[in-house]
Amino acid sequence: MENKLKKVDLIFCKTCQDDIEVVRKALQRNPDEIINEIIDSGLKGRGGAGFPTGLKWKFARAQQSDIKYVVCNADEGEPGTFKDREILDVVLTTVLAGMAIFAYCIGAKEGYIYLRAEYNFMLNKLNATVEEFNKKLKDLGLSFEIQIRSGAGAYVCGEESALFESIEGKRGEPRNKPPFPTVVGLFGKPTVINNVETFVYTAMINHLGAARFKELGTQDSRGSKVFSISGDTPKAGIYELELGMTVEDFVKEFGDGDTKAVQVGGASGHCVPRKKFENTIIGFEGIPTGGSMMLFNSSRSMYNVLKDYLEFFTEESCGQCTPCRVGCQQLLKGIEAVKRGERPASYLEELKKLAQSMRIAAKCGLGQSVANPFISIVDNFKEEIIY
């Protein structure tokens, strides 16, 4: 069978990198035209949730407010994800260009990059680039200034409303929704928050046109995406790949010949077992991912993998809502108890029901998504959990 996996080089290609020039050209266009092009491109948010980027921009533009914000989510905390770090390191100005174009579209004067605490080692370099870029924007006549805010190490602050709380100097806890950020966001003002990678693609679409972007991917998953590939693979690293491949395609390229499962989308994503490789598409029509792909070969205990994830969520839950705070602890203690024989194997069914409740009743995406790894691992590797 032909391997449909296709490596792409849109993001890191250095041939087209005069980002200020991209901004300058955008400023000559009508904002609606720019937004319509983003809508036309089919670009969906690259952070994982996959909300259509152009629509988000359109909503924010429609909001009447004297102050609006553009926020770049660089709180890359999902276990197994490290592509934003590379993007920031290599093509930060493209990210800034995406933010600036967007600021122009909605009339925002201030932008923030929320950088995960663990990336503070890059801070000096990033700040210098941002400062220089701000100056150039000023020279272009665009009144928009970007600043970087550093996180404090909480995974939950990658959730957009918790991120706002954190920038505002409060405890990073997700807010109730609605209202959504495009209506009430940072400092109570309409805000568009996008992932680092999303901003890069918006700049690239501006530069290359929607048509070039649409050539790639599928109906539901347009374009390419940057993947962070780790685990049992001889080719760990960062790759930009066209969307729409199957896990099978992916494993053929990146597996070590003994891959038994791929965790798509990080700890909060889904575990795909070997028997489902062939029929599982990586993308919004199949399993979406913020970019994390972890490969496990037959030497790995899926019990340990799940336990590790649950320990992570138990610690990284903000703790405010019951389903997530207590639910994570119960899932963790539950599989431990089953493993030790303190609870019957049938208890796993109770825990799956609990995970389903967490999926629909938790306050934010963190608590809701714990069910993804839990159910997919328990269903596909039940024997490993029990024995």
Place this chain on the structure above:
Amino acid sequence: MSNYMVNLKINNIPVSVPEGTTILDAAKKLNFRIPTLCYHEDLSVAGNCRVCVVEQVGARLLQAACAVPVSEGMEILTNSTKVRQARKHIIELLLSEHRADCTECYKNGNCELQDLAHEYGVNQHLFIDLARKRNYTIDRSSPSIIKDDSRCIRCQRCVRTCDELQGVSALAVAYKGDHQKISTFFEHPMFEVVCTNCGQCINRCPTGALIEKTYIEEVWDALNDPNKHVVVQTAPAVRIGLGEVLGYDPGERVTGKMVTALKLLGFDSVLDTDFTADLTIMEEGTELLTRLKKALVDKEPVALPMMTSCSPGWIKFQEHLFPNLLDNLSTCKSPQQMFGALAKTYYAQKRGIDPKNIVSVSIMPCTAKKFEANRPEMRASGYQDVDYVLTTRELGLMIKQAGIDFMKLPDSPYDSIMGESTGAGVIFGATGGVMEAALRTAYEIVTGREVPFRNLNITPVRGFEGIREATVKIEGCLPEWSFLEGVELKVAVAHGLANAKKLMQAVSDGTVSYHFIEVMACPGGCLGGGGQPIPTNLEIRSKRAEAIYAEDESMPLRKSHENPEVHMIYQEFLGKPLSHKSHDLLHTHYKARKRY
């Protein structure tokens, strides 16, 4: 709220509500009660316990009814299979991290989690017990409040109460994940932080995580000790709150039954804090007039506006947050502490009892009073002036323990001496009451005439608005008060420490100018105190306030200076207001504390 109406269906029944209404309130309109835990009418919406989740037809996620506003065409199911399963799970999860040994809990029988567990028939042991494995701390350092983390369900009502209603933020969320907890600044003990002991957190805690420190057993021991003479004083707001613990609806006046019950419990003398409330008016009113004279006539530097000092939560708040304004506080002790100082001096002498054998108990709507009684300043009699402070709730419990059928009790009058009071003393229990009582007396002292308000009801200082102000023009002064002729006495009243904070900031900044300010730490004043029956909300507090004012109107005497026992104590013992003896027994000073 908008005038625009939104149409939706709840459990297939159409309903139309104003835009912005939450699903919870819309359901209420159709008489569907959706269970809640973190929600409280007095507080902002948290949406964190998730017990109120409901199904929105067509939506992937359940919605938190307390937090989500209705939208056009919405179809809500409040009791679908999906909802019931999730809700049950949530209650079971809460129980798994809650030390649910209910029979050992002070809140047994008045616990919202217990009620829900019962209602939903949950399996308490479905999940693994997390509560017992943890090293929970039970903080008993405060003389007022016990904080038991093992019973905490992290609803954060206490955190929002302390922040939004009280502006104190002694309690806050610390850590995250499975370590998340409600804690204090650097996890210092409650006694060492900015906590004012107001107890508002207790009133809003759905479980037994925050309760008052009880002294019931100590009081039983005193009552059963034949060598002790046990006197009890009852604060104004207790008589309109106690009924709620003993089967009455809010707003029932049970003064006479309460006195009877206290006698049946074995107190040797049942006396009234209202007596020392009247005495406070004499002392504090004179103090105000003295300060005004110093300011207006003698042109001496004197701290104005003068501020009331009856509310011990408020006093500690000032000590922590506005030590620059401590001189503005009236030097008068609170009525409880005036009573305590007199019980072991004046009362002891008159009754011929050795003060060392007197046990002085007070029944208060307040938890801060427990702290106040233990302050080192409060030993003017040579002993601890007030030995034990019980809340309204504790008294209710003692009456139940004694097997007294409260509702069937006849009325009894207070004992004498120090049992006589006026309507002015009673209204100390409502926000604005001290101000009103002071004005009734001060105006009459200065002019020889009654305050120019119909039926003595000074309505501008009444009500529940957070900060209220009023101006009383003084006209037709008696000769010795002529320096006040034409003066417009400007007063302000605040209740709830968040309101007090705003007012104090304005005073500090010099953006407002008043002569006299009344502050009560608790929303609604003492009637909404931290020792009052649970639950509390605006409606309940309004009913209690109506009862207070009805009690005032029913009294034959309504002005403190007309209280015959007050006259008697000045003649026989104190001399005159602000006398040397008054200063020794009835006045004190406070000092600055740290800000955290």
